[in-house]
Amino acid sequence: MNRFAALLDRLAYEPRRLGKLALLETYFRDTPDPDRGWALAAMTGALNFKNAKAGLIRTLAAERTDPVLFALSYDFVGDLAETVSLMWPADSARANATLSLSDVVEGLQTTPKGELPGRVAAWLDRLDENGRWALLKLITGALRIGVSARLARTALARLGGREPDEIEDVWHADAPPYLKLFAWLEGRGPAPSANTSVRFYPPMLSHPIEPEALEDFDPAEFCAEWKWDGIRVQAAAGIDAYGQRAAHLFTRTGEDASDAFPDLVGAFDFEAVLDGELLIRREGRVQDFNTLQQRLNRKSATAKLMAEFPAFIRVYDLLALGKEDLRALPFAARREQLESFAAAHPFAPIDLSPLISFNTWDELAAARAKPADGGAGVDAEAVEGVMIKRRDAPYLAGRPKGYWFKWKRDPMAIDAVLMYAQRGSGKRSSYYSDYTFGVWSGDELTPVGKAYFGFTDEELAELDRFVRANTLNRFGPVREVTHTKAKGLVLEVAFEGLQRSRRHKSGLAMRFPRISRIRWDKPPRDADTLDTLEQLLQRGETAEG
């Protein structure tokens, strides 16, 4: 338990991705089975204890601590597991380092509900405060140490000298504590293989393309689809490696998002793995990303949330059907099977992403410019461009060259004035790297967005210098910088879309804003106005409406 606790502690404070990978790799190398496998399961969200939940911790706290002092402490610390681990009455005489992570995990899984509080209390008595924290974090499930499932699997890949996607290929063939997986990584056994197709497949990604480059291609060799502005997901359901019925929703990095979308996963009535876009549909039309974001922001899926933001998956590829992996088939053949699959599952929470009909690139360009008339109809607001896919393309992990292209709608850009800057974190912690910018509304600047990327390291250093030299006010980590008509800094901000928003003072929300250029040359008075943004917004609404 000590080693696992020390790992979590180090990871929680390590801001650098490479630093985290090194810590994980070292831990996996130096820790014996089955402890390392349980640790891996804890970090990838693969552990769930039926009887050990946050409620158990509250019960123990109530038994062992003064209620007033507990309430004051919890209020101060803000985290249940941390509060209890810090204030648990320590009994150093009984401290015992032999408690292993496996003892704890197996105990949490097998101890009858009635005996569990006593068992956990006895462990807490034997652990030091870091060990207590790790144990309680295991129970609450939310480790919050900045390690994604993908990052943990990348560390495994480094351990075994493999590619992360190779880990994905075998990941679902083994289960905690992953003995076969580690044996394979250390060259002591064969790759785990499973008699199932229910798993995450590393997704195939596309390359951006410019219209001129399309002229080299024959349109007859390609299909085109709308590029939907949602989140890329995989829906996987069927019989798993252990003969059990399983259903999962994976994000594009392989995180299991099933818990956040029980309304979807519960309705997977098929045996297949589908690639598609998670979207929200209300009143018969697909909603923009801003609306989807409101559901994504919530941690737990309440009935109200699910009713207010009904989700579905717009599917565009079929990766496995039954037990058969279809990825080697050409796109056109998979598409054919996908169409009959969708027709055969009218009650699944999916629908088919339509193909765009076109004979020439010009026709496709016209559809892209006006999706509403090009076939997207009422869903045009959720279109962010078109996808162009070779008819003969197999489904390959990663971003293979020459098969899939994305032709996004042109970004919009405005000139805005820097108003506030905030210090970044990690490597950027000494730099002011998050910028709030505004546009003119009469004689006043109204903040319209925040951007923290798009610039080079050299530009960041220059921006930081500007912020420090032109500070008006300081509010904790935020500085207000000079922004008068004559003095200030103009930033050219590019963004993917504009939406109405009641949450912002300006009444507008930008999608993916980033700094595209620093206009050292331009006086603030020449920056854009709120009217300009309003016109951009209206143009968008009429073009798509």
Place this chain on the structure above:
Amino acid sequence: MQPAQILHPRPEGLYAPAADLYIDPTRPVARALITHGHSDHARAGHGAVLATKETLAIMGARCGPGFAGSTQALAYGEEITIGGVRFSLRPAGHVLGSAQALAECGGTRVAASGDYKRHPDPTCPPFEIMPCDVFITEATFALPVFTHPSADHEVMKLLDSVALFPERAHIVGAYALGKAQRVMATLRACGWDKPIYAHGALLAVTELYREFGVDLGDVRPVQDAPKSFYAGAIVLAPPSALQTPWVRRFPDPATCFASGWMRIRARARQRGVELPLVISDHADWPDLQRTILETGAGEIWITHGEADALAHWCAQQGLNAKALHLVGYGDEEAEGAAA
């Protein structure tokens, strides 16, 4: 005599009416007794100041020689009677020169402890218990979540990290008066015999400690040098410097912070701290309890901090406790939030 006739709170601070004297006043007054040199307790501009000679020297170094109209040094254990009230000072174990003030009159003893700690600190004499009727205590870390580990343990964590990342510089945020010198002395006690580099803001007080006989080894100012010069170095700086361009001169700086608040993960993460060092110059929860019981006081007055929790505990022990809600006392361990 009623304790409140000897000492009671006023907006300026704790006031002894018979002596017309304030303890650690937050505004300029005619006569002040200063428990220790931290700036929220030791302000410039008083008429006459009574304090240990170390505290007077620290005030002189930090506020300039004209920080008070006149000064008088009082050694630990020495007594002085002002307006019929007998005052004496005892070590508080907080920083160099820090003292508790005992005010006695008519057989009633009121002890104002200032800020104090019970953990060992090689840079100042240890806290001494003063039996009293009223014990006036701080409550900075008065919650059961605060049990400070030993400073040696935390400094070993730092040395382990230095050994693990020999190519990086470790920058330790530590308050300029007390914490920085305690970290230096603890580094020496733990076997670190290489030079310790110090930010310019730490140098004056560090020199003063040395003059009072506190051995801190080879402490050097940070100077212009190629980045690689500081590979494997330990550098101490005031916490406010951690997020300024000053740190960019060091190779891949590892941000450390020595403070009792580092026990709370969110506090460490908010500041972008990679290596939190839980080293505090204030009493932790068990030591606050122990100290209150050992003084034998029946009445406990709480000056600043988490007064509710401590008052609740005192009530459970059958002690009469009240929060004075004195304003103006900050907490040097949380310093440096805004850069």
